Structures are given as C-alpha cells and as structure tokens.
Amino acid sequence: MMNLTHWRLLLAVAEARNISRAAAQVGISQSGASQAIAQLEAALGSQLFVRERRDVSVTAFGEQVMTHARAMLAQFDGIRALADGARGLATGRIRLASFPSVLGAMLPDMLRAFRRRYPGIDVVALEGTDVEVEEWLAAGTVELGVVLNPAPERQAVLLGRDAWMAVLPGAHPLGRRSSEQGVALSELADEPFVLATGGCHVHAQSLATQAGLMLSDIRVTVRDLASAAVLVREGLGVSVIPESALPEDRRGLRVMQLQPPAYREFGLVCSEAGRASAAVQALLREL
Template identity: 55%
Template sequence: MMNLMHWRLLVAVADNGSITAAAERVGMTQSAASQAMAAMEATLGAQLFARESRRTLPTALGLQVIEQARVMLNALQTIRRTVDESKPMLRGTIRLASFPMVLAAFLPPLLRRFNQLYPGIEVTALEVSDDEVNTLLDADLIDLGVVLNPGPERKATVLGRDNWVAVLPMDHVFSRRPAEASVALEALLEQPFVLATGGCTVNARSLAAEAGLALQDVRVEVREWSSAFSLVREGVGVTLVPEMTLPAQRQGLRVMPLTCPVHREFALVASRTRAPSAAATALLKMLAD
C-alpha cells in the first residue's frame, strides 16, 4: 500500500541520486527508505531505479512515474495553499440588516446557498426599515445592509429590480380600460388612496414628492402590503406597490403599469468607513458570481 511518504521518497531519490540522502531529506532511516522503495516497486510490479555502486538512477519507466509524482505533489501543495488562503473565510459571523420584503422573500434562498458553501460562517439577519439600515451601517453596528436605490457613489451588489405598479379595485373607473392600458402617476395619486409602506421610507408618498406631486386623499396608511391589497379589494382606495409584492391570488384586483415607469433597485452594501470582513467578502463574491 503506497502513501504520500512513498511518493515524496520517490522524488527525493530522483533529486539526490541516493537513497541515503533521500531518506535524510524526508525524515526516514536509510533502512526504512530502502524497504519503502522495494515495497513501491513490488506494488507497481516494475523497476523504477537502477542501483549502482554510488548512484541510484531512474529507469525509463521510473522517469515517467517520477514526472507524474511531481505533478501530484505540486497539486497537493496547491490544495494546501488554497485552504490556507481560505481559512479566514471558513469561520466568522456576518451581521446583515434588511427591510422586511427582501428579508422574507428574496434573501432566504441566497443565505441557504451561502450556508452550504460556508457552513462555518453564521449570518445574523435583522429586520429593520430602510432608513434604519443606513443608520446601522453608519454606526458600524452591522457588516452589510440592503438599501434601496443606492447612489453611484456606493459600491453595491445589486440583488434585484422591479417596477412600481398601480393596484385598483375591479370596479374602479380606471379598471375598465383595456388590458394593455397604463395609468399616469398624477392621476393615480388623486384617487382615494391606501398608503402601504412595507416598512420602508421609499413608498408612494416619497415617490410623489420626487415627482413634484402629492397624495390628495389618503384614507388609511398600513405597513403590510397584504393589508393594502385587502383594503383595495374592499374598495377603500387604490394603492401603489413594488411589483414583487403582488399577491399570487389577485381576485378583485386590477394591476396596471404606470404610464412613465418608476423602478426601484435593492442592493447589498457594506459600511462606508471600513472594509468588509473576510466573511462578508465571501458573501458579496457569491452574490456577484
């Protein structure tokens, strides 16, 4: 049975031309090295070296075997170097904060995949509002945070994009328009309105302000998107939501695109003041790949 020591001894004999010198190099006695070489040749069923009075030289077959042994030993060194370089990422913790929808619907499969790749890294996920994400990042209380519409000055790993869409009761006057019709943001904001925030500061009110408009008649404000859809079904008003929040069952609802599309982008960013840890870098790399 040959092991790694046999292959190291084989290469050492070829490099030194002597079993005695090779034995010293690999940390064996001369007799043990001679026995190991004899056992290797017996196992392979071939002579690898020719013994002369002062030299031990490889046979033609021995030269080929030695070449492959060098390849194997170099590959082993590469493996060890790869493991050593990766050790900082094999263990650690990541503190990550996100607003509810992304944390509940988007991140779980990504974090499960990360756990498969790096089982020694523990990810602690916090559910907060989008403005609280930035506060935690600025205070260096978290490693990574999910932010909405990051500016070009921030190095961000984009997780996804979607459009804002209008959701109306089926008996609303706008719902009578053809299937391919859209609705203008200004016209939508003039309707009796159900304001849904999803725990984010970016919502219909902030979008209206960015467009130089305002909500004219807010009947109720809710945090959960599902609550907004229920209220729209009951005819309380219309609403404006990100497309990814739409329910699978849309009975009683008419979903319409905006005439001038408005999109949102959510991305993972690190602290502005310090470089991400090895563990956080591993997560960002996985997402980028």
C-alpha cells in the same frame, strides 16, 4: 460545457423530481436547467431523466451518473473547505440588515445557498426601516445592509429592480383600460388611497411628491405591502406597491403598470467593518 452548478443541478433534479424546483435551488432559470440537462444527455448519448407531466424520474443510467456526480462534488467540496479554512472562512458571523419587503421575499433563498457553501459562517438578519439600515451601516452595527436606490459611488451589489404597480379594485373604472395603457400616478392622486410603505421612505407618497403631486385622500397607511393589496380588494381605495410584493391571488384586483414607468433598485452595501471581513467578501463573491 458542464460546470459544477450543472452537476449540482442534476442531483437537485434527482432529489426534487422537478426541474423548476431544482433550478431554483441552484440559482438558474428553468429554461437554462432544461437546456443544460439536454446538452449533457446529448453528450453522453443516453437519457438521464424520464420527464412526465408532473414528475421527473431518474433512469437506470442516470442513477449511475448520479453516484459518480455525488462523489465528484464531495471531493470538490472537501478541497474547497480546506481552502476556506486557510483563508479564515471556516467560521464567522455576518450581521445583515434589510427593510421588510426584501428580507422576506429575496434574502431567504440567497442565505440558504450561502449557508450550504459556508456552513461555519452564521448570517444574522436584522429587520428595520431603510433609514435604520443606513444608520446601522454608518455606525458599524452591521457588516452589510440592503439599501434602496444606492448611489453608484457606494459600490453596491445589486440584488434586484422592481417596477411600481398601480393596484385597483377589480371594478374600478381605470381598470377597464388595457394593461399596456397603464395608469398615471396623477390619475390616482385624488382617489381614496391605501398607502403602503414597506418600511421604506420611498413609497407612493414620495413618488407623488417627486412628480409634483399630492395624495389628497389617504384613508389608511400600512407598513406591510401584502396588507395593502388586501385592503384594496376590500374596496378601501387604490394603492401603488412594488411588483415583487404583488399577491399570487389577484382575484378582485386590477394590477396595472404606472405610466411613465417607475422603478426602485436595491443592493447590498458594506459598512467599514464589512469591507474588512473575509466572510462578507465571500458572501458578495457568491452573489
């Protein structure tokens, strides 16, 4: 059964000429996008797209379908704009605070999607440490904040869950193990260490303290998580950083999961002002 997201997917595929990029734009998986397109083509009895190795093109029949889909979505968006205006959502402003690693990696796509849905609502993103985010929420300086490992009673909207990964120079002896074996934090505690904080109070040193360990040879401390991987590649030491911050280019690095596995969660929490804001509640509904 096709829904509005699937119709938006068809238009995104026609524009991007790529199913993966289109799926990311509308917020569904590539496999889900491929399945939705195949189901609609089967229901219509005709092909909408020609899939080639590096390109997707629209068939003549597909072009006719896209014309009707654009008109249908434009009509629906017009109705929704009327309803939003009646609920006071035509304009507004949301101040959203986050620590750097989430602000750069996850929030941009989310905010672009919200902007398309509510073009009259401005979202102002503020970067700070996780401690500063908590202070801004408590003071009502911001309506929303990204909080690390939020307690259940805070009713956070969870954005993601990240595994902590050991990052070693490519030739490090511990890297000779299989990825499944992983490496214990205790095995890294006495190694030359590159401490990456990501602007958060939860990092490798706090994980070590929680486990009754001490990082005894911290050579350098950096706020930027990506910089830590560069320094490890240069041989300054080992590090522990979240999986989402790992570089795409891992040449010269050996990345292994910690054993036992350790994770961090992050979610959006409202301030008092945020709970009273129709714009904020609309953003949370979109998520």
